[in-house]
Amino acid sequence: MTRKIRVLIINCYLDETRRFKGRPHFIPQAVGPAYLAGAFAPQHAELKLYSELHSGPFEDEKLMSWPDMVVITGMTTAFDRMRHMSAYFRTKNPKAVMVAGGQAIRALPERSREFFDYVCIGDVEELQDVVREVFGQAYVSPAMDPRFDLINWMGFIGYVESSRNCNFKCSFCTLTGEGNKYSVYDIDHLARQIEAVGRRTCILFVDNNFYGNDRDFFHAKLDLLKTYWKKKAFGGWSALVTNDFFAKEENLRLARESGCLALFSGVESFDAEQLTRFRKKQNLILPQVQTIRNCLDNGVVFQYGVIFDTTKRSLAEIHDEIDFITRTPEIPLPAFMNLTIPILRTPYFYECLDEGLFLPNTKLRDMDGNTLVLKPKDSVEEVVQFLRDMPTLRGYKRQVAKHAVNFYRHYRKKLTIPQMISAVGNSALLCLPALAHNHGTLFKRGKKSEPRTYVTGSEPIGPLYKPLFSLPDRFQSYFEPTMVTDADGQLCDELRPDLEQNKAVPLARVSVN
Ligand code: SF4
Incomplete structure (x- = not known):
């Protein structure tokens, strides 16, 4: 047996x-x-x-x-x-x-x-x-169907996936570093996933690029969603699309007619030069504010994030951009704001390495968009202060509150109440930081983490790096942080076999041990 x-x-x-x-x-x-x-x-x-x-x-x-x-x-x-x-x-x-x-x-x-x-x-x-x-x-299960029945953290949202990878090549993106081809699931597999998540308020596609480059599949997907939405299998759906989605007028209408409530798109920056540096040329096709306004006018919430490259842009320029966002009520506030992350294996990672931009003793765990790991254009002290202020947009409170009121006035006839709540929710979280930044820095083992420095070399690694219980000596090194650079800011020897440029291990070659 x-x-x-x-x-x-x-x-x-x-x-x-x-x-x-x-x-x-x-x-x-x-x-x-x-x-x-x-x-x-x-x-x-x-x-x-x-x-x-x-x-x-x-x-x-x-x-x-x-x-x-x-x-x-x-x-x-x-x-x-x-x-x-x-x-x-x-x-x-x-x-x-x-x-x-x-x-x-x-x-x-x-x-x-x-x-x-x-x-x-x-x-x-x-x-x-x-x-x-x-x-x-x-x-082995030959079908490989996801087991949503085993996870207890989906709540009112059902997560499904209709494609993998992306057909664009932005310089900072993990997918560009991995170099895998964009591919789509077959439509029956998607239908099985929707059935498997059961009745939900919202279906959220976890695809990196829901739109992709397969128009027939895109239309088949919308037809399928429309059928399930009309049957009231879910209250609406949301997905991440690339900017080229908005270049075709009918896409928004078709999405709305199949139950689309919100779209997330990687704006990254409102600065054209910065977008060119990121090789994100698809974002330069249409004027960004017009794209966002058009989406909202069609009754679909627009969500986005912005990333700041402090190695190439001054804090004054970045503040100008934040000022522009908070003074433009036609666009929502971003869902997140981060520093650009030099993710391992991406073109941006190698650019930073070649230009000697990494700070000494950079830890992998600090490459999170929230800690300084690259030499900034301004002084480190000024950028640290910016990082402390960024999560709550300190200094912009009045503008943020005014923005929320004006955004509401602008779109109150276009969006439903739940959509409006999700669209202005970012402003509320910024105005009431206790809601968004309940850090819970008191570790449940009774230790409080040391105060942050926001600079990788001195940033504490925190209590998770102290083992829960005593371990054999051979496992002690498992709790030392993975270092990306050494004391001179050069790539660490331990990571060279994986990351040294032109010698990086081709992913297709490596398989199971
Ligand atoms: S469009 Fe998005 S998912 Fe595609 S490469 Fe660029 S950042 Fe990555």
């Missing part, structure tokens, strides 16, 4: 604001674990899923002794957290097979081999190969 195996799938996360609580209300939540769970034959595997983004740091020592296999995934900044997990599980449960995948592992496949039994650099389906090799064919 086939034994039932025990599998724990964890989405690892290190919070950029250094809070130690989960973010249950953050949108979007991580749904990778549900897709990974689809690799296991349900009748032969007992599965448990955990998200550190939703529920905070994973510290359940009892559960660490439970699984036969641990599958961990996470963004690049979560690499250290994934190493911590490996030390914990290898101590409590040496027989457990550690499988790691996701952005962090794709960025550092060679380095990862030291910490995990299986290093997956392909798509989620690669997990089927690992399961087959470790447990046998009987344990």
Whole structure:
């Protein structure tokens, strides 16, 4: 008789604001674990899923002794957290097979081999190969349908995916660094996902580029959504689209007619020079304010983020941009504002390395858009003050409040009440920072994190880098932060096999151990 195996799938996360609580209300939540769970034959595997983004740091020592296999995934900044997990599980449960995948592992496949039994650099389906090799064919699910039934953090939103990767090549984007081709799911697979998430207020597509370059598929998707929306399977849908979506007039109408409530698009900057430097030329096709106004006038909320490159732009220029945004009530305030991140393997990462822009002793965990890791044009002290003020737009409170009132007046007849709440919500969070920045810096093990410096060399690594319980000596190094640069600001030797330019390990070559 086939034994039932025990599998724990964890989405690892290190919070950029250094809070130690989960973010249950953050949108979007991580749904990778549900897709990974689809690799296991349900009748032969007992599965448990955990998200550190939703529920905070994973510290359940009892559960660490439970699984036969641990599958961990996470963004690049979560690499250290994934190493911590490996030390914990290898101590409590040496027989457990550690499988790691996701952005962090794709960025550092060679380095990862030291910490995990299986290093997956392909798509989620690669997990089927690992399961087959470790447990046998009987344990593999051929369908690979996501197991949304196992995650308890979806709430009123149902997350689905209709495509992978992107057909653009912005210089700072992880997807550009990974170089994988844009591809779409078949329409039946999408229908199965919508059925699987069940009745929800909103369906949110986690695609990086919902619009893509396959017009037939795009129209088939909207037809499918329209059918389900009319059947009241969900109250509306939202997705991330690239700027070229707005270049075709009929797209907004078709989206609205199929139940679209909101679209997120990466504006990144209102400065044309900056967009050219980011190789984000698709954002230069239409005037940005006109695009945003057009979207809102059509009854679809427009959400976006902006990123500031303090290596190339002065703080005065950046303040001018914030001033422009907060004085333009036709556009909503951004959902996030960050420093540009030199994500490993991206063209922007190599540009910064070549120009000697990295600060000495840059830690991977600090490459979060919230900590200074690159030499700025202005003084470090001035940029640190800017970083302290940025999350709450200190100095702009009156403008932000005025902006919210004028935005409401402008669009009150175009948007529904829930849409208006989501559109002006960013202003409320900026005006009432306690709502948005309840940092929870008191760690549940009773330690408070040290005050932040916002500069990578001196930024404290925080209490998560202190092991939960005593570990064998060989695992102590798992808790040292991964360094990207050395004391001279040069690429660290440990990362050279993965990242040295022209020698970077081609991702297609690396497979499971
Ligand atoms: S359009 Fe967006 S997803 Fe595509 S490469 Fe640019 S930043 Fe990445």
